[in-house]
Amino acid sequence: MPEIKELVKQLADKHGRNRESLLPILQGIVTEERYISDFAMTEVARELDMSAALVYGTATFYSFLDTKPRGKYVIRLCKTITCDMKGKKQILRTLEDLLKIEVGETTKDKKFTLLETNCLGWCHKGPAMLINDEVYTEITPEKVSEIIGDYMKNR
Amino acid sequence: MAKTVNLKIDGISVSVEQGTTVLGAAKQINIHIPTLCYHEDLCVAGNCRVCVVEQEGAKNLVASCAMPASEGMIIHTNTHKVRNARRHVVELLLSEHNADCTKCYKNTKCELQNLASEMVITEPMFIDLVPFKEYKIDKQSPSIIKDNSKCIRCQRCVRTCHELQHVSALGVAYKGDHMKISTFFENPMYDVVCTNCGQCVNRCPTGALVEKNYIDQVWEAIYDPNKHVIVQTAPATRIALGEDLGMESGSIVTGKMAASLRRLGFDSVLDTDFTADLTIMEEGTELLTRLKKALVDKDTSIKLPMFTSCSPGWIKFIEHLYPEYLDNLSTCKSPQQMFGALAKTYYAQKKGIDPASIVSVSIMPCTAKKFEAARPEMRDSGFQDVDLGLTTRELAVMIKQAGIEFESLADEKFDSIMGESTGAAVIFGATGGVMEAALRTAYELITGREVPFKNLNITAVRGMEGVREASVKLENVLPAWSFLEGVELKTAVAHGLTNAHQIMEAIKKGEAHYHFVEVMGCPGGCIGGGGQPIPTTPEIRKKRAEAIYREDEGMKLRKSHENPEVIQIYKEFLGEPLGHKSHELLHTHYVPRKRV
Secondary structure, eight states: OHHHHHHHHHHHHHHOSSGGGHHHHHHHHHHHHSSOOHHHHHHHHHHHTOOHHHHHHHHHHOTTSOOSOOOSEEEEEEOSHHHHHTTHHHHHHHHHHHHTOOTTOBOTTSOEEEEEESOOSOGGGOSOEEETTEEEOSOOHHHHHHHHHHHHHHO | OOOEEEEEETTEEEEEETTOBHHHHHHHTTOOOOOSSOOTTSOOOOOSOTTEEEETTOSSOEETTTOBOOTTOEEESSOHHHHHHHHHHHHHHHHTSOOOGGGOTTTTSOHHHHHHHHTTOOSOSSOOOGGGSOOOEEOOSSSEEEEGGGOOOOOHHHHIIIIITSOOOOEEESOGGGOEEEOGGGOOGGGSSOOOOOHHHHHOSSSSEEEOOOHHHHHHHHHOTTOEEEEEEOGGGTTTGGGGGTOOTTOOOHHHHHHHHHHHTOSEEEEHHHHHHHHHHHHHHHHHHHHHHHHTSOOTTSOSSEEOOOOHHHHHHHHHHOGGGGGGBOOBOOHHHHHHHHIIIIIHHHHTOOGGGEEEEEEESOSHHHHHHHOTTOOTTSSOSSOEEEEHHHHHHHHHHTTOOGGGOOOOOOOSSSOOOOHHHHGGGSTTHHHHHHHHHHHHHHHSSOOSSGGGOOGGGOSSOSEEEEEEEOOSOOGGGGGGTTOEEEEEEEESHHHHHHHHHHHHTTOOOOSEEEEESSTTGGGGOTTSOSOOOHHHHHHHHHHHHHHHHTOSOOSGGGOHHHHHHIIIIIOSTTSHHHHHHHBOOOOOOOOO
């Protein structure tokens, strides 16, 4: 808890304490903590002297501002129509088999979280997937096994 | 002079001031355009699209609430396209709305229902999505019920809580079809920064935000032969109740209200105005004591300015947002709670009634009063001092339920004891009223002369300006108050919590220096309270305020310290203001609360 307090203070020092500082601060928290806890939100509200309900509203609006605990690597598989037609379903099954979790869940070792996402803008190279900020395109079940295997072993 | 623009609406030419919306221009020529998210007190949101009109030359329909009128504009408000679009908008809203109207508290008072009725929507056009949504109903607060299944997400409540009240207990969470009006982490209203002011309730077009009503409990008490049921009525109810019973805004219905309460079966019909006068005695004395301690004894522990403590919305606001200023609050209970504490002690003794058998009901313009009555601090009589708090609206419902023809009632008086009051008490209902009442008494106490204003009307503290300041120079004071000779008593008045926030920030920064500050939680003071008839608009608030001051001018006694029953209670029961008994029954303390 004290670390989050300190983190929020540092982010506010860096980005300012106005309404427009809210988004970069929330992004900063996600970068460090991988999600924004209710405690973190109340800290932001206090630091920026604004209502916690407004912080909550902003945090829940953006899909990439997670409000639930996430693993170290957040996998977001594109669920929209082009990727779906290009075999997203097999990819998803492969991921679930590899990680032994379902969409929305986090592995026991807190290393991976599996999510679906709206269009990533890579329709021409679908299916597409994000792992944290890294984009993977034209993926196949084999490719996915390789990628995840690499994350499991080397990161 | 502001520039005017000329436009044509439905073939009628109209000139309006630049900046007027198409909606406003249509209103000027008596063309009614339906609205839902629009409210006169709030900024334009333009999100419901019910007010769309056709503008010649424009590709799409425009929202008339948001579109400024411009030169040469040609508008049609009643074309096939417009009516179809509006109908679709309402149908879409209904597809996500729990339209169980007959079982809804807002039945016949719902703006969405009115629109559906006007459009004769009988067959559903879209799939009913309500069963697929997991709507939450929050009934935990003693003041407000929040039912998401009735919410149409117009965000009037969100704008109210933010713009008028600077609280933002309610915000918009999630997006798209998951979007909902939410508190922090969807916690119950009871558990968040909500002040219970009910301004959101007053503006909600549907039944998504309503007061928690205690109508049945009051009937039950009335029908119970073993209960002695007494009722008190707040100053601002008597100039607003009529609105919910078919009368014009600004009608004074004090006598009819007393008559109707008697008809409903209350054993004694009494007046919060009595304890408003008593509040002036206690609060005035407290202020003078604080001034003496600060100015003469140089006691640095004494906190100035002193804030009024009548408004429970304001109390909760300061407890949440400015807990470091709790010692500045007057320790006086609100008139409702002073009344409650005395009802089960003084009144019970005088009447020879077992206080355990008394059910104490209050009629308030306020939803926060329900919370206040339930506060654990408010049990100094040995019982819950006020058992059931009703809003002006709930009383109107009861009067209708009882089949009383309200308008035709002959005026009746309040019962005694605790029914006598002065004009100083009735103006508690308007912003600036407590200040004016306090000054009328304090000035006379200090100088032996009446306040130096024509007809006792201290106009400087009246009006609808958000923050008002007034100062009174104290000269030729009585010997007992010589330390106040030459002192300029500085006061300020704020109404609506956004203005309260402004005054608090100025005080915090050391920019403002006052001795005494009146704050009312709701815009306009209690006349614009969250429990008052719907709608409440700037114009209606003005009419209600005028009625309050008319009522004051018509009173025989207009200074609290001249109230004979107040004089009597000090002689027979309380002793003196701030005395031992007063401390026990009429004063309280406050608790710091979290900011979330």
